[in-house]
Amino acid sequence: MWQFFHKLGSPKWFYGIATRLMPWLLVVGAALLLAGVVWGLAFAPKDYLQGNSYRIIFIHVPTAFLAQSVYIMMAVAAVVTLVWRMKLADVFVKAVAPVGLVLTFLALFTGAVWGKPTWGTWWIWDARLTSMLILLFLYGGVIALDRAINDEKSAARAVSVLVLVGVVNIPIIKYSVEWWNTLHQPATFKLTEKPSMPAEMWVPLLLSVLGLYFIFGWLACLRMQTEIIFREQRTRWVKDLVMAGRP
């Protein structure tokens, strides 16, 4: 167990694992996402109330879901950075924050596109929308702080503190639809209950959420590898790796 833990802290070991893992993540993720989205957009039944416009749910829910869970993953990594000073955790936070920002933006954008036909407006200052907007700002703040500090180690720890402080927003987003009367509908998936939609709707939705998780995993590996190569550019194994790629 402890040996595994130590290995996990080694960027070189992670680089090798990621190289082997990435094709699988990409293939499985692309297959699931493609299946979910095509099924959802083209074959799932129409909604009796919203007609075809509800189909954006197959993009909106996965991005919104990931946007929040990426932040939670970052928070876990932040704890690991602060407590164990593990290099990889910090690489993860740095690599993944821009991905989270883009996902949050996509969730807000698809939400606006969906809001126009169903609510008759692009944007309302509703609790769920506002708290997602705050999440977008938090991602922006994390990236800005990381860029502003030159020293790698201090940047890692300062960013970790900021990420942990921002965690207060996550329960607010999660429960905003239950605590306040909002236009936004309640959560689509709950662990404890059966979804209120028919299976032809929720199965493709679940597929696209899972698919996006895999794609995110692939993207995280790719970005972490880039960051690792950059940070370890003076080590022998990175030099060997780069030279081996040359003809």
Place this chain on the structure above:
Amino acid sequence: MTGNPVRVHPVAEGVSVAGAMKAVFLRDVKVAFRQRQDLLNPLLFFVMVVTLFPLGVSPEVSFLREAGAGILWVAALLSVLLSLDHLFRHDFDDGTLEQLVLQPQPLFLLVLAKTLAHWMLTGLPLVILTPVLGVMMHQPGNSIGILCLTLLIGTPVLSLIGSIGAALTLGLRSAGVLLSLLIIPLYIPVLIFGTGTVAAASEGAPVGAYLALMGAFLFLALTLAPFASASALKISMSNS
């Protein structure tokens, strides 16, 4: 600068934690009163920002009555934000902060004392000034009372959360803008509940639940924020 140089109180081994906190608090107050302009600036800023709204949007009584409380809250938030840069900066520049970090007393309590001093010197004057501006914004009497109460509970939360941002951005280039970027998202919930309380009161709805929530914010910030700012300070100090 006029007056005698401020003596740094000997916060040393033999001093109790409460004694150390008191020494830090009194020193910050004393330093602030030696630089009165710094005390005045956030207040002037507060008044000026509030003035912009009747002139820039509409001086109509009906508009001001509806938007006044929100405008005052936003202006107070911005002037606290503006004053945060001073919270650690001078002590950081002249090395006092380094001495504080080295004290045997827990840093988070010393940071708490500093933050409370900061609130007393910026947040509290804002609250005291609010009734005057409230009248200028045509707020009804009971709204002004509730507004002052929410600011009284809310501004310490702003100072406490702000201390985290001030500690994180200490010694960075363009720290001011960065500080705002980091802290404003965390201020939004306080603002929402602060103005929500006043809106509920002006509609005649009960405000007990709102005030209780704001109190919860205050105690959450009071217990957790000093830890975060203390660890952020240590990070920033090791950086420089």
